[in-house]
Amino acid sequence: MFNAKAYSAASATSPLASTTITRRDPTENDIQIEILYCGICHSDLHTVRDEWNSVMPTVYPCIPGHEIVGRVTKVGSAVSKFKLGDLAAVGCMVDSDGTCPECKAGLEQFCANFTLTYNSPDKHLGGVTYGGYSDSIVVDQRFVLRVPSNLKLAGVAPLLCAGITTYSPLRHWGVTRGKNVGVVGLGGLGHMGVKLAHALGAHVVVFTTSPKKKEDALRLGADEVVISRNADEMQKHAGSFDFILDAVSADHDISAYLNLLRRDGNITLVGAPEKPLPVSAFGLIMGRRSLSGSMIGGIPETQEMLDFCGQHNITADVEVIPIQKVNEAYERLLKSDVKYRFSIDMASLKSE
Ligand SMILES: NC(=O)c1ccc[n+]([C@@H]2O[C@H](COP(=O)([O-])OP(=O)(O)OC[C@H]3O[C@@H](n4cnc5c(N)ncnc54)[C@H](OP(=O)(O)O)[C@@H]3O)[C@@H](O)[C@H]2O)c1
Ligand SMILES: [Zn+2]
Ligand SMILES: [Zn+2]
Numbered sequence: 001m002f003n004a005k006a007y008s009a010a011s012a013t014s015p016l017a018s019t020t021i022t023r024r025d026p027t028e029n030d031i032q033i034e035i036l037y038c039g040i041c042h043s044d045l046h047t048v049r050d051e052w053n054s055v056m057p058t059v060y061p062c063i064p065g066h067e068i069v070g071r072v073t074k075v076g077s078a079v080s081k082f083k084l085g086d087l088a089a090v091g092c093m094v095d096s097d098g099t100c101p102e103c104k105a106g107l108e109q110f111c112a113n114f115t116l117t118y119n120s121p122d123k124h125l126g127g128v129t130y131g132g133y134s135d136s137i138v139v140d141q142r143f144v145l146r147v148p149s150n151l152k153l154a155g156v157a158p159l160l161c162a163g164i165t166t167y168s169p170l171r172h173w174g175v176t177r178g179k180n181v182g183v184v185g186l187g188g189l190g191h192m193g194v195k196l197a198h199a200l201g202a203h204v205v206v207f208t209t210s211p212k213k214k215e216d217a218l219r220l221g222a223d224e225v226v227i228s229r230n231a232d233e234m235q236k237h238a239g240s241f242d243f244i245l246d247a248v249s250a251d252h253d254i255s256a257y258l259n260l261l262r263r264d265g266n267i268t269l270v271g272a273p274e275k276p277l278p279v280s281a282f283g284l285i286m287g288r289r290s291l292s293g294s295m296i297g298g299i300p301e302t303q304e305m306l307d308f309c310g311q312h313n314i315t316a317d318v319e320v321i322p323i324q325k326v327n328e329a330y331e332r333l334l335k336s337d338v339k340y341r342f343s344i345d346m347a348s349l350k351s352e
Contacts (some may be wrong), residue, residue, distance in 0.1 A: 001025060001125075005349045006134035007323055008061040012050040015327040016133070018352040021063065023138050024124045031081075031144050032074035033088050038132035039067030039158035039316070040342040041188060042249045043272065045330050047119055051274040058119055065132025066092040066117040067160040069153050070346075079141050087147040089306070091160035092117055092296045094129060094139045106300040108143075133323065135349050145303055148310025155315025158188060158341040159306060161296065162316060166193035166245060167305040168297035169268040170200060173243045177201030182237075182244035184228070184257060186213045186220075187333075189247035189270055191340035192316060194220045196305075197245075199312045205237065207257070210336055220317070220340075234260070239287070247271050249333075258283030258291070268292045316341045322348030 001022045008019045026032045044064035046052050068090040072082045082088055095115035096103050102110040115123065118131030131137075147156055166189055175181055181202040183193040190206070197204045198221030206217040207228040217225045226233045237260045244257050244267040254277050257267050265287065269277075279291060297305065309315065317340045321329055329342045 004134050004136045005352055006063045006130060007326060007349075008063045008130075008133075009048045010061050012048070012058065016048065019061065021130050021134065022125070023130075023136060026074050026076045026138050027124075028076040028078040029140050029142075030076045030138050031072055031079060031088060031141050032136060032138045033068070033070040033090065033144070034073045034136055035068055035070040035132055035134060035346045037069050037154045037157040037320075037346060038065040038344045039161065039188070039318070040326065040329055040333070040344065041067060041158075041161045042333055043161070044131075045333055046249075046272065046274065048330075052272070056119065059128045062119060063130035063133055064118050065134065065344075066090070067157045067162070068117070068132035068137060069147060069157045069160070073136070076141075081141050082144060087149070087153070089145040089147050089156065089160050090117060090132070090137060090139050090143060091145065091164060091302055093299075094143050095123065098142070106298040108298050109296045133326065133344065135346055143299060145299070145306055148306060150310055150313065151315050154320045154343040154345065155318050156309075157343050158192065158316035158318065159309055160302070162188040162192040162341060163196070163309060164297035164302045164305050165189055165270050165294070166247070167196050167308070168301055169245060169270060169292075169294035170197055170243075171301070172294065173266050173268065175200050175202050175243055179203070179242045180240055181205070182207055182241045182257070182260060183222075184244060184246045185248035185271060186210065186217055186340065187247065187249065187336060187338060188316070188341040191220055193245045193247055194222050195314050198222070199308070199314060205241075216339065228256070241265050243268070245270060249273060251275055251277070254291070255280035255283045258289055261287060261289045263287045264289070266290045266292060268294050270294050316343070318343040320345050323352075324348060
């Protein structure tokens with residue numbers, strides 16, 4: 001085992017603070033990575049504050065972070081995919097059983113025995129896994145992704161969660177040229193949804209509660225922007241969408257969006273608010289509309305997304321911050337004040 005620097009939360013009400021943790025020495029299939037950047041996902045905040053207690057209670061100390069990009073510093077003897085000095089990325093999962101039908105289908109995110117990057121039972125060391133707010137991580141090579149060489153690394157990190165979480169449902173629901181696609185909530189996930197849906201050729205309409213994000217939404221690739229608190233503006237789009245991606249982190253009215261779908265249209269929730277959302281039965285019945293959910297994406301599709309981003313020159317729009325500003329960043333996330341993902345420059349951890 002070896003020591004790593006990290007930032008951790010001691011309880012649901014404590015700020016994140018500097019700490020030292022132990023990581024395992026790489027086994028034969030492991031890759032050790034020096035973390036260069038780690039994105040801040042709203043799921044980090046939900047977890048740190050134990051907001052998902054009823055589904056996955058948080059074990060403290062909690063070290064979040066699942067949008068990881070860095071350089072390979074050590075490889076196990078059986079590792080063929082990576083060599084020292086390679087760029088490497090890790091997303092929301094670090095392991096799965098590899099044998100169940102979901103794993104065989106490359107849908108490891110639905111494996112009953114997967115290991116999430118943080119707050120999951122750690123098979124090697126006991127306790128729970130510790131995520132990317134750290135200077136290093138050790139991960140099985142099956143869960144390490146290749147990074148396109150043409151992209152800026154600070155903006156690549158968020159692709160590992162915000163990118164795949166939006167790419168996967170867009171692909172699953174057949175978003176292509178000619179489709180009318182709505183994206184609700186212009187945060188980390190939402191802004192990636194806009195970039196990716198635009199790159200897939202769709203007509204993209206952003207729904208935001210923040211009028212001051214309008215210009216940005218258009219720059220990011222939206223064709224139209226609707227201020228969702230304006231009922232008249234909403235009504236103009238009734239019955240018009242093939243697909244809507246809902247990336248909102250808090251309580252909101254999803255039935256208002258059901259009414260905007262055309263016949264057989266689908267709205268997929270990727271946002272994971274703390275409390276259940278009410279659904280209007282009539283919103284679904286009328287027009288045979290459907291409501292679904294989607295969780296991150298499997299490893300093959302995550303690599304496909306990274307390669308797609310490489311080809312289309314897509315990265316997240318990031319505000320790069322030192323890790324010492326992480327608590328401030330969380331407060332800004334809660335105010336929907338991020339353009340459009342915080343990416344932690346892990347060099348800042350060296351001074352701790
Ligand atoms: N399904 C998955 O696999 C998966 C993966 C990652 C994250 N998530 C979840 O997805 C959600 C979004 O994550 P994120 O990192 O993109 O968060 P984020 O950057 O904080 O963005 C959330 C956006 O939601 C909108 N919003 C916030 N509060 C709202 C309210 N009360 N009513 C209406 N809109 C509101 C805001 O957009 P506007 O300012 O434009 O209104 C905000 O920017 C979180 O719940 C996160 O846990 C799920
Ligand atoms: Zn995430
Ligand atoms: Zn499995």
